[in-house]
Amino acid sequence: MGPTRIGIRHLRYTIAVADAGGFRSAAEALNIAQPAVSKTIQDTEKDLGFAIFLRAAGVFEITDAGRVFLDDARLTLATFERTIRASRQNELGARGHIIVGYSALATSAQISAGLDRFHKRYPGCQVEMHVMSTDAMM
Structure with missing residues (x-):
C-alpha cells in the first residue's frame, strides 16, 4: 500500500454521506453534483483498501471499518478547522x-x-x- 491521496475534501464528503444517509442527500447538502461525491468516496475507499459504505438496492449502511474511519475523520476535520481558525485569529492579533x-x-x-x-x-x-x-x- 503506497502513500495516501486522501485529503480534507475526502473527509468532508465521507462525513457528509454518513450524516445525510446517502450520496444524493450529501451532494445536495454539499451543493455539488452527486457523481462527484460518488467518485470521491470510491477514490477514498480504494486508497484505504476497504469499503466505508455498503451499497445495495435500497440499502445504505456504514461498515464497521467505516465507523472507525468516520470517528477519526470527524476528529481530524475538527482539529483541522480549529487549526485554521486559530491561525486566522493569530494573524489578526486575536x-x-x-x-x-x-x-x-x-x-x-x-x-x-x-x-x-x-x-x-x-x-x-x-x-x-x-x-x-x-x-x-x-
Whole structure:
C-alpha cells in the first residue's frame, strides 16, 4: 500500500454521506453534483483498501471499518478547522501571548481598566503581568 491521496475534501464528503444517509442527500447538502461525491468516496475507499459504505438496492449502511474511519475523520476535520481558525485569529492579533511590564506606581484601577479593554478586543490572548522598573521597560 503506497502513500495516501486522501485529503480534507475526502473527509468532508465521507462525513457528509454518513450524516445525510446517502450520496444524493450529501451532494445536495454539499451543493455539488452527486457523481462527484460518488467518485470521491470510491477514490477514498480504494486508497484505504476497504469499503466505508455498503451499497445495495435500497440499502445504505456504514461498515464497521467505516465507523472507525468516520470517528477519526470527524476528529481530524475538527482539529483541522480549529487549526485554521486559530491561525486566522493569530494573524489578526486575536490570539497569542504578551508580557506587560508595569510600574509599581500604576494604580490597580488603571491596570484593570486597560486589561478589561484589551481582553474584550483580544479574548484569545494571554497576558502575563510583571512589575518592572522604568529602566527595565525601555
